[in-house]
Structures are given as structure tokens and as C-alpha cells.
Amino acid sequence: MLREISLAVTQGEFLTILGESGSGKTTLLRLIAGFEPPDAGEIWMGGERLDPLPPFRRRVNTVFQHYALFPHLSVFENVAYGLRAQKAPRLEIPHRVEDALAMVKMTEFARHPPGRLSGGQQQRVALARALVNRPKLLLLDEPLSALDANLRRQMRLELKALQREVGISFVFVTHDQEEAMALSDRIALLHAGELEQVASPREIYDRPVTTYTAQFIGQTNLLEAEVRGGIARCGDLAWRCGSPDGHATFSLRPECISIARTTEGPHGEAVRFRATVQTQAFGGATNTLQLRCPDGRVLLATISGREGQLEDGPFEFLATDAVRLRDAQEG
Amino acid sequence: MFSRGYKYAVSLPPLLWVTAFLLAPYCLLFAYSFWTVSPAQTIVHDWNMGNYRELLRSPMYLAVLFRSMKIAGSVTALALLLAYPLAYYLSFCFGVKKDLLYQFVIIPLWVSYLVRAYAWKTILGSDGVLNSLLQYLHVVQRPVDFLLYSPFAVVLTLTHIYTPFTFMPVYASLEHIPRNLIEASTDLGASPMRTFWRVVFPLSLPGVLAGATFAFVLSLGDFLAPLLIGGPSGIMISNIVVSLFGAAYNWPLGAAISLCMLLLVVGLLFLIERVERKLSFS
Numbered sequence: 001m002l003r004e005i006s007l008a009v010t011q012g013e014f015l016t017i018l019g020e021s022g023s024g025k026t027t028l029l030r031l032i033a034g035f036e037p038p039d040a041g042e043i044w045m046g047g048e049r050l051d052p053l054p055p056f057r058r059r060v061n062t063v064f065q066h067y068a069l070f071p072h073l074s075v076f077e078n079v080a081y082g083l084r085a086q087k088a089p090r091l092e093i094p095h096r097v098e099d100a101l102a103m104v105k106m107t108e109f110a111r112h113p114p115g116r117l118s119g120g121q122q123q124r125v126a127l128a129r130a131l132v133n134r135p136k137l138l139l140l141d142e143p144l145s146a147l148d149a150n151l152r153r154q155m156r157l158e159l160k161a162l163q164r165e166v167g168i169s170f171v172f173v174t175h176d177q178e179e180a181m182a183l184s185d186r187i188a189l190l191h192a193g194e195l196e197q198v199a200s201p202r203e204i205y206d207r208p209v210t211t212y213t214a215q216f217i218g219q220t221n222l223l224e225a226e227v228r229g230g231i232a233r234c235g236d237l238a239w240r241c242g243s244p245d246g247h248a249t250f251s252l253r254p255e256c257i258s259i260a261r262t263t264e265g266p267h268g269e270a271v272r273f274r275a276t277v278q279t280q281a282f283g284g285a286t287n288t289l290q291l292r293c294p295d296g297r298v299l300l301a302t303i304s305g306r307e308g309q310l311e312d313g314p315f316e317f318l319a320t321d322a323v324r325l326r327d328a329q330e331g
Numbered sequence: 332m333f334s335r336g337y338k339y340a341v342s343l344p345p346l347l348w349v350t351a352f353l354l355a356p357y358c359l360l361f362a363y364s365f366w367t368v369s370p371a372q373t374i375v376h377d378w379n380m381g382n383y384r385e386l387l388r389s390p391m392y393l394a395v396l397f398r399s400m401k402i403a404g405s406v407t408a409l410a411l412l413l414a415y416p417l418a419y420y421l422s423f424c425f426g427v428k429k430d431l432l433y434q435f436v437i438i439p440l441w442v443s444y445l446v447r448a449y450a451w452k453t454i455l456g457s458d459g460v461l462n463s464l465l466q467y468l469h470v471v472q473r474p475v476d477f478l479l480y481s482p483f484a485v486v487l488t489l490t491h492i493y494t495p496f497t498f499m500p501v502y503a504s505l506e507h508i509p510r511n512l513i514e515a516s517t518d519l520g521a522s523p524m525r526t527f528w529r530v531v532f533p534l535s536l537p538g539v540l541a542g543a544t545f546a547f548v549l550s551l552g553d554f555l556a557p558l559l560i561g562g563p564s565g566i567m568i569s570n571i572v573v574s575l576f577g578a579a580y581n582w583p584l585g586a587a588i589s590l591c592m593l594l595l596v597v598g599l600l601f602l603i604e605r606v607e608r609k610l611s612f613s
Contacts, residue, residue: 035514055517068515072533081529082519133519 001027002193005041009137009169014160016172016180019190020216025173028190029139032171033062045136056085061130062139066146067122069114075101075125076110082133100132101125103162120151127159131166140172144179156182177217181205189213205253211325214251221252221299223322232322235295239271243324250322254288257301260316270320275299276313291317357593363586372580382587392571392588399568402486403551407497409490410546411539414498418538419531422505433502440495448559451488455479455560480562488560489550496549497542504538505531536610544603548596568592 002024009015019025030036032043034055043050050058061082069078079097088096101107104124114122123143130138144152144159160183163170174180180187181201189196189204189212196216197209208214211222225234227248232241234250241248260272275291278298282288282305289301289310301317333341365378386392417436421429439447454460455478462474478484508531516526554569561567568588575585 033514033518035517055514056520056522060518062515062518064511064515066509066511068509068511070512070515070530081516081521085516085519085521085525085529129519 002031005195007188007195007198009171012167012169014163014170014172014183014185016174016184016187017190018174018177018180018187018216020175022192023190024193025175025190026141029062029141029171029173032137033060033139034058059133059135060137060139061133061135062141063123063126063130063143065142067114067119067126069122069125069129071113071115073114074110075106075112075114075117078114078125079129079132081129086133096132097128100128103131103165104128119147120155123147123155127162131162131168135168137169137171140170142174143172145174145176152179159183181217187217189216191216206321207323208251209326211249211251214323214325219254219300219302221254222325223250223252225250235297236293237271237273237319239319239322241322241324249325251325252299252319252322254300254302255286256321257291257299257317257319258303259307259310260318270318271322273317273319274314275317277310277315280310282309360586360589363583364590366583368581368583374582382584383591385584386587386591392568395566395571396568396591398482398566399551402482402489402565402567403547405486406489406493406550407543407546409486410494410497411501411543413490413494414501414542415535415539418498418502418505422502436495436498439491444492444555445559447492448488448556451484451491452479452560455484455487479560480565482561482565484560484562485557485565485567488556489553492556493546493549496545500538500541500545501535502538504535504541508534537607540603540607540610544600548599551596552592 005028007015007028017025017028027036031038032050034050034053038051041051045058045060050060070081073081076097079100080093083093083096098107098110101110104127106121106124106128109117109121109125114125117125123146126143140159144155147155156179172180172183184201186198186200187204188198191212197204197213199207204213205217208217208220214220214222223234223237225232225237225248227233227241227243227245229245230240230242232239232243232248232250241250273293275293278290278292280287280289285305286302287305287307287310289303291299291301293299294314363374364382365380367375367377367379367381369375421432421436425432452459456462457474457476457479459479461478462471465471466474512530512534513526516530517523521529551567552569554567554573557565557567557570558573561570572585572588572592575581575588
């Protein structure tokens with residue numbers, strides 16, 4: 001399932017494992033938690049080898065996708081469960097549980113059974129239950145996926161703030177790239193059991209390494225180009241690049257295309273081209289265009305919503321920052 | 332959704348059935364329990380509490396009732412001890428094969444009760460399988476006869492017969508425990524032992540209670556096993572009722588015992604129902 005994964009999480013980091021279903025992201029999480037044994041390889045945490053240890057001996061805690069709160073215990077007892085299991089000093093337990101509940105704003109629900117709480121409340125209790133143990137590493141398995149959209153956005157902000165507050169390393173698993181971009185210090189993109197790219201959200205968006213990454217994170221135009229003497233050509237488009245001669249694939253983000261003002265000359269690395277507007281979808285802040293080039297190529301462009309309605313054209317456009325991708329064949 | 336006439340048409344037959352074969356007999360039983368038998372062996376319809384007084388006064392009935400409860404209690408304990416580990420093992424340690432193994436546990440229920448009871452007779456009898464084996468192994472010189480016709484034989488047989496009834500609800504309750512709760516427990520630092528006692532066992536209690544109820548109530552009212560293999564010392568309360576309605580021809584006293592049993596069982600079920608409601612969390 002997973003192949004050649006090498007990943008290091010630093011102290012206090014928010015790392016997101018991003019991938020489609022079946023990419024192996026949950027398997028990776030379960031390997032770290034200890035629910036599944038690895039066939040090969042090692043897992044280390046702060047100088048201690050984890051993989052031979054059973055889950056209950058690892059200083060790692062998990063927030064489960066469907067919360068997994070104990071239905072027969074009160075919210076308080078759910079949160080105290082880990083402390084009691086690890087034989088924390090008896091007098092210390094109530095204080096630590098109350099602190100943890102206060103941190104997730106669930107103090108007033110301490111005596112409630114978890115079955116009566118809403119999804120968002122259950123998720124907070126699950127967080128408190130994990131964090132109260134002061135783990136070195138917190139694993140979160142799609143913790144927001146069961147919540148509705150509004151609540152998810154709110155919990156996203158709270159989660160980020162909470163992570164800053166406690167300073168524990170978070171490994172967060174999700175299939176939602178928007179969530180990954182908003183939360184993470186770094187994103188590890190997993191595809192078919194292999195790591196495609198590990199980088200900060202900005203880096204992974206601006207400098208995707210593979211075709212898969214470029215297409216999975218945000219939207220992009222893929223340009224198949226021929227490079228000759230430092231110039232890449234793709235139909236009518238030509239731009240300078242530093243790659244060796246031969247075939248190459250480039251990623252051109254839709255927002256890197258803009259309307260060329262007649263007053264402006266070609267500047268820097270920008271590529272000037274003509275195209276007609278095929279369709280446009282006005283989304284308020286942005287206007288998403290489908291541009292048809294004279295050679296029949298269709299490009300996606302996102303321009304500011306303030307540019308106003310464009311009639312058929314043709315218009316002059318500028319494109320910048322096409323990123324060369326590593327082809328699948330190149331490995 | 333359905334017309335009034337349709338609803339009546341559908342609910343009338345079962346209502347009639349219950350009235351004719353359940354309510355009416357119970358009313359009759361209730362009436363009989365206050366009547367008496369004359370010296371001329373006819374039932375006299377003079378209402379009095381004599382039968383109930385007789386029950387309280389005679390040590391024999393109370394002793395048999397006490398023994399029946401003891402046997403039923405032993406059967407319940409043994410059935411739980413057998414069924415719980417089996418159900419746990421099947422539910423947690425087997426993957427795809429567990430449906431097949433579940434059938435293996437259930438299949439004995441298809442075999443007639445009588446056959447299973449007689450099977451124990453051939454195993455426990457003085458020239459039975461067990462005695463032959465013990466003699467062959469020179470553990471004993473002569474056949475031992477305490478095996479058959481004793482409360483022990485009744486407990487053994489009833490345990491064999493009612494264990495599947497205990498197993499089924501226990502297994503169902505174990506199967507209903509979300510597996511991520513067990514992962515959550517180990518994740519929080521609980522050892523497998525602690526996880527069992529703090530999570531699995533409490534969540535399986537409704538099934539344990541249901542299974543125990545089956546074993547206790549069914550074996551308390553059993554009369555075939557004590558009849559076939561209980562011998563004089565293994566007689567249970569139902570055997571007394573049977574004989575009172577049969578050879579002894581004392582229907583009123585039999586009815587009084589039956590009603591007491593009924594009250595006992597209904598009271599027990601009522602209690603269990605209350606405990607069970609306390610134990611369910613969803």
C-alpha cells in the first residue's frame with residue numbers, strides 16, 4: 001500500500017497528509033499510532049523507536065474521524081480516561097480534565113453523556129481527550145469531515161489556534177486540499193502510496209513538482225511544450241526557460257494570466273498572446289474565463305472580478321510564471 | 332396510510348389468538364388457584380386462599396422452588412462462563428470465518444430438545460460413555476452412579492441446551508461495539524486488559540443481561556430435563572406442577588404454583604428491564 005515513505009515532523013509543526021481516498025493517508029496515520037504494523041521500515045519519535053511498541057505505549061494520541069467517544073462514560077470521564085490509564089496522580093486528574101475542557105470550551109458539558117452532544121461538541125471533547133495526555137504528537141484522522149460546511153470552517157480556525165497554543169506537533173489527515181492549505185505549515189501530498197511532494201502550502205502551490213500535484217492542488221493549465229535553446233514553445237505560446245532541450249510539461253496557474261493593457265509592452269518573462277473569451281463565470285471576487293487561442297487550445301484564466309464583463313474579443317493576454325513539471329516517465 | 336377496516340382486519344386474528352390461548356387460560360388458572368378439591372376428587376368452586384396458604388406452609392414446595400432457582404442460577408452462571416469467552420473470541424479474533432463459526436454454535440438448536448437430553452442420558456448413565464471411559468482408563472473400578480439422576484446432571488444438560496440462547500445476545504452486543512472505541516482506548520494508553528474491563532465489558536452488559544435472562548427463565552421453567560435425568564433429587568418446580576395437574580389431580584394447587592412462578596418471572600423481567608434501560612447509552 002505505502003512505498004518509500006520518508007517523512008520527518010518537527011517539534012510544534014502542523015503537517016498535513018493530503019491525498020485522495022485510497023492514497024494510503026489513513027494507513028500512514030495508523031502506522032504511526034500503532035494500529036497496524038509496518039511490513040518494513042522504522043518509525044522514530046524523539047530518539048525512541050516507535051514501531052515495535054504497542055499503541056498504548058506510544059506517546060501519540062489520535063483524534064478519530066468519527067470521534068470514538070466512549071458512550072458509557074460522561075464527557076469528564078472520557079477526558080480522564082487516558083490519565084487514569086496512565087496512572088496520573090489521582091489529585092491531579094480533575095484539574096487537568098477541567099483545564100482540557102476549558103481549552104475546548106466544553107466545561108459546562110462535563111457531566112453529560114457524549115451521545116447527546118452535537119458533532120462539533122463531540123469533536124471538541126475528542127480533542128480534549130487526546131490533548132489532556134500532553135502527547136508529543138497528535139494525529140488527526142479527517143476530524144472535520146463529519147461536520148457541516150460552516151462548522152467545519154469555524155473548527156478549522158479553532159484547531160489552528162489550539163495547535164499554536166499547545167505547541168504540540170499535529171499530523172492531520174485530509175482529502176480536502178483547501179483545508180490543507182489553510183491549516184498546514186507543510187503539506188505532504190500522498191498519491192497511490194507514494195509521497196508526491198512535501199512542502200509549505202505556498203511552495204506546493206507555486207512550485208508543484210509533478211503533474212499530479214499541480215492538478216490536485218488548485219486548478220492549472222498543463223502545457224505540453226518543446227524546449228529548444230532555452231525557449232519553450234507550445235502552439236502560439238513561447239517563453240524563456242532554463243530547462244534542457246526536449247519535451248517538457250509546464251503548469252500555468254489560471255491567476256497567472258491577466259489582460260494585457262495596450263499601453264504595456266512585453267515585460268520580463270511574461271508571454272503575450274491573443275485569445276477569444278469562450279465562456280466566463282463571474283464569481284464575485286474573481287471572474288473565471290475559458291480562453292480559446294487561435295490554435296484551438298483552451299486555457300483557464302482567473303482575473304479580478306473588477307475587470308468588468310469582457311465581450312467576445314479577441315483580446316491580448318499576458319501569462320507569467322509557467323512552472324516546469326517532472327514528467328511521470330522521468331520518475 | 333391504511334384504512335380503519337384494514338387495520339382491524341390485520342390486528343384481529345393475533346388479538347383473538349392471544350385472548351383464546353393466553354389471556355383466557357391465565358384467567359382460568361387464576362380462578363382455579365382459589366378453588367379446592369373435594370374428598371370425592373371433584374373441583375369445588377368455593378373461593379378461598381387455602382392453596383396459597385398450603386404453599387407457604389409446606390416446606391416441600393418451597394424447597395423445590397429454592398432448588399429450581401439454584402439449578403437455574405447455576406445454569407445461568409455456567410452458560411455465561413461458556414458463552415462470553417466464546418462470543419468474545421468469535422467477535423474479536425475472527426475475520427471472515429466468523430459467520431460460519433456462528434452457525435456452528437447455533438446448529439445444535441436445530442436438534443430436538445429430547446434428543447439432546449437423551450444424549451446426556453447415554454453419556455452419564457451407569458453403562459454410559461463416560462463411565463466406560465473412566466473404567467477403561469482405570470480411574471474407577473465400578474461404574475459411578477452419581478453422574479445421572481442428580482441435580483448435577485440437570486445443570487449439565489440445561490447448560491448444554493441453553494448456552495446458545497445466552498451466546499446469541501452476548502455475541503450481538505459484542506458485535507455492536509464500534510471497533511474504533513477499542514482503538515481509542517489503546518491509543519489513550521490502556522492495556523488490552525484495561526480496555527476489556529473499561530470499554531468492552533461495560534458495553535456488552537446489555538447482552539450479558541439478556542443472555543442471563545434467557546438462561547435463567549428458560550431453565551427455571553424446564554421440566555423435561557429433570558424428568559429424564561434429574562431423578563428424585565433433581566426434581567424441579569415444573570415437575571411438581573405437571574404431577575399436580577396429572578396423577579395427583581390437584582389442579583387448584585398446581586394453578587397456584589403456576590401463578591406464583593409467573594409472578595416471580597414477570598417481576599424478574601421487570602427488574603431486568605429497568606437495569607437494562609440504565610445500561611443502554613444511545
